[in-house]
Amino acid sequence: MRGRTRGYWLYLVPSLLLFLAVIVVPFLMNVGASFTRWSGVGTPRWIGLENYTRLLGDERFWESFQHNVGLIVAMAVVPTAFGLVLAAVLFDYIGRRFGARTASALRAAYYLPQVLPVAIAGVVWGWMLHPSYGAVNQILGLELDWLGDPDLALATVMAVMVWFQLGYPVVIFMAGLQRTDPSYREAAEIDGASWWRTFWHVTIPQIRPEIFVVLLTCTIAALKVFGPIFVLTRGGPGNATMVPSYFSYLNFFQKSNVGYGSAIATVLALIIVVVTFLFLRVQEREP
Numbered sequence: 070m071r072g073r074t075r076g077y078w079l080y081l082v083p084s085l086l087l088f089l090a091v092i093v094v095p096f097l098m099n100v101g102a103s104f105t106r107w108s109g110v111g112t113p114r115w116i117g118l119e120n121y122t123r124l125l126g127d128e129r130f131w132e133s134f135q136h137n138v139g140l141i142v143a144m145a146v147v148p149t150a151f152g153l154v155l156a157a158v159l160f161d162y163i164g165r166r167f168g169a170r171t172a173s174a175l176r177a178a179y180y181l182p183q184v185l186p187v188a189i190a191g192v193v194w195g196w197m198l199h200p201s202y203g204a205v206n207q208i209l210g211l212e213l214d215w216l217g218d219p220d221l222a223l224a225t226v227m228a229v230m231v232w233f234q235l236g237y238p239v240v241i242f243m244a245g246l247q248r249t250d251p252s253y254r255e256a257a258e259i260d261g262a263s264w265w266r267t268f269w270h271v272t273i274p275q276i277r278p279e280i281f282v283v284l285l286t287c288t289i290a291a292l293k294v295f296g297p298i299f300v301l302t303r304g305g306p307g308n309a310t311m312v313p314s315y316f317s318y319l320n321f322f323q324k325s326n327v328g329y330g331s332a333i334a335t336v337l338a339l340i341i342v343v344v345t346f347l348f349l350r351v352q353e354r355e356p
Contacts, residue, residue, distance in 0.1 A: 096338065103331035109321075113328070120332035130333065133304075133311040136223060140294055140312065143227035144234045145287035149280065151231075152238025155179065157268055159239070160246045176243055180236035187233075191300025194229050216302050219309040226301055226310050233297065234290075238283045245279035246272070285348045292341050313337045 103120055105113035124130055164172035182190060197204045200214040215225040249272060257267040273280070295314040298304060304311040304319070313333055320330030 099331045100335050102327055103335045105328045107327045108325040109327045116328070120329050121336070123329065124332050124336060129308055129311065130313065130316060132308055133313050133316045136310060137292055137294075137312050139223060139227055140230060141288055141291040143230040144291035144294070145284055147231050148234040148238050148287060149283050151235060152242055152283070153273070153280070155235075156239050156242035156246060157272065160243055161264070161268075172243075176236075176239060179239045182233045183236045187296035188300055190233060191297055195301060198225065217306055219306050222302055222306060222309040226297065229301065230291075230294075230297060234287060237287070241279050241283050242276060245276035249275040281348070281352050285345065288344060288348070289341055292344065293337065 102113065104115060104117060106116050106119075107113035159172045159175055163175060195216070196202075198206075198215040200206060200212060200217065203215070205215065206212060213221060216222050253271050253275070254267055257271050262270075293314050294312060295318065298310055298312055298315045299318075302310040304315045314337060317330045317333035317337065320326040320333065324330075
């Protein structure tokens, strides 16, 4: 038994060392830097909780966190709801009427945005939303500055993120639907239940684990979103699309305020841990 356990550790040690080097050590260094005033060069000066005190009174941080709440809706709530319906339609209607290959092709098409690099997808959407020559304005016959108008920028980014995120829940939910027991749906149909009532009362309870995974992972992705904001708006115009991760980046690399940027990143990491813990507690209480 000891020999077998030792063999398992031979496989685990490289990944554990990599995890320590890439995740744990940088995170601890970030936490340490958050208690200092440091420009990135020279010797950091210990200032205790000053960065965190400043953070609590920083309106830009709280405004950026409010934007994150909107992105949670766009990246977790809306894709989960639409993904459930799309997956059910692909599984129950398209798959039965047009064949499994057609359903698989459509599933792959929905998932394609997830495969595209964020930078490429962001650049393409930037072209499409350009106020002068963008395809969106050309098709709609409008002259709106979708990403440059403070009143439109956040809603536009949210719409783009719905497009980007939708394929992920569709794939997860279709996999979940394939493992459900069809006899329950057949019994409901025999009893005269409509498709919607069958879907709501029979199908959804069977794929609750998949719904939980999608909501959790998409919420975490929304809290730490950076790439799309960087490519599309750089947090602008003004602070209209500023999020904590990009706010931390600005303090790190543009303002050379490494200590304050580290404090923002540390608080964001703690928020993600708390959200994950709450999700897990809710999941444990599910019957």
